Amino acid sequence: xxxxxxxxxxxxxxxxxxxxxxxxxxxxxxxxxxxxxxxxxxxxxxxxxxxxxxxxxxxxxxxxxxxxxxxxxxxxxxxxxxxxxxxxxxxxxxxxxxxxxxxxxxxxxxxxxxxxxxxxxxxxxxxxxxxxxxxxxxxxxxxxxxxxxxxxxxxxxxxxxxxxxxxxxxxxxxxxxxxxxxxxxxxxxxxxxxxxxxxxxxxxxxxxxxxxxxxxxxxxxxxxxx
Numbered sequence: 001x002x003x004x005x006x007x008x009x010x011x012x013x014x015x016x017x018x019x020x021x022x023x024x025x026x027x028x029x030x031x032x033x034x035x036x037x038x039x040x041x042x043x044x045x046x047x048x049x050x051x052x053x054x055x056x057x058x059x060x061x062x063x064x065x066x067x068x069x070x071x072x073x074x075x076x077x078x079x080x081x082x083x084x085x086x087x088x089x090x091x092x093x094x095x096x097x098x099x100x101x102x103x104x105x106x107x108x109x110x111x112x113x114x115x116x117x118x119x120x121x122x123x124x125x126x127x128x129x130x131x132x133x134x135x136x137x138x139x140x141x142x143x144x145x146x147x148x149x150x151x152x153x154x155x156x157x158x159x160x161x162x163x164x165x166x167x168x169x170x171x172x173x174x175x176x177x178x179x180x181x182x183x184x185x186x187x188x189x190x191x192x193x194x195x196x197x198x199x200x201x202x203x204x205x206x207x208x209x210x211x212x213x214x215x216x217x218x219x220x221x222x223x224x225x226x
Contacts, residue, residue: 001048002079003041006030008104012074012097020094024073025136043210043219047135047164048080050206050221054160055084058130062086063109065130068120068154071137075101075112081133082110089124090114121150129154134163136219138193148200152226161202161224164210165190167217190220202226 006029013026021027028040058065063086069077072090075098081088088110090098095114102112115123132151141147151161168189188196198204202224209217 001045001083004029004074004076004079004101008101009074011104012100015096015100016094020097023140024094024097026074026097029076039211039218043164043221044076044135046208046210046221047133047162048077050208050223051077051080051131051133051162052084054131054162054223058160059158060130060156066128067131067133068124068129070132070134070151071140072098072114073135074098077133077135078102078105078107078112082107082112085130086110088112089120089129091117091120093117120154124154126153127156129159130156131160131162134161136164136166138163139165139168139188139190142188144188144193144196145200148197148202152201155226157226159226160205161197161226162221163193163197163224164219164221165193166219167191167214169215169217190217190222194220194222197222197224 009026009029013021025040028036031037055065062084065085066087067081067085068089068091069081070091072092075090078101090112092098093116098114132155138144166189204222205225206223208221210219210221
């Protein structure tokens with residue numbers, strides 16, 4: 001996938017408040033430590049690869065496929081999403097970085113619309129989405145019931161939910177400290193989120209641990225059907 005360049009990420013970092021910058025993981029993508037930088041991009045690339053694999057299984061023609069990037073942040077997944085989806089909704093409580101992204105980069109083969117979560121409720125038609133992507137966002141939300149109900153409301157019957165979430169294990173915590181993140185905003189971890197999603201009627205079709213199986217798993221990637 002095409003990565004966002006360092007210059008754009010640094011411009012985003014200067015634009016945002018520190019908490020927003022940290023929660024979008026911008027310092028990780030720019031970190032001087034090559035291993036930490038690799039890990040930050042690795043989670044994105046694994047998700048992008050599985051998104052492409054999922055897209056080819058959908059019954060919708062590519063130009064008509066619709067995706068919601070829930071918690072889109074910087075729009076770091078926009079390059080991968082626009083490769084296989086004709087319409088993308090970028091949803092976040094802070095949209096400044098995504099707006100800057102779209103002012104600097106063009107995606108002529110797709111339409112990208114940015115909404116706050118409240119706007120998404122009314123602007124995205126029910127049962128219209130082929131895929132919802134939520135990358136490192138569900139760990140910030142508690143309880144998850146309303147969010148998962150919103151997902152079910154907007155997904156088509158064949159729709160898929162793709163997420164990545166942190167394990168919160170010792171290796172993950174070490175990585176946060178080395179990256180210089182001072183605050184901790186997470187209320188759940190990968191295992192508990194997985195359980196909650198299944199209890200809400202989503203069926204797990206794929207689970208992958210990143211970068212390696214436990215105890216070296218820092219993130220889980222999971223794909224669900226409704």
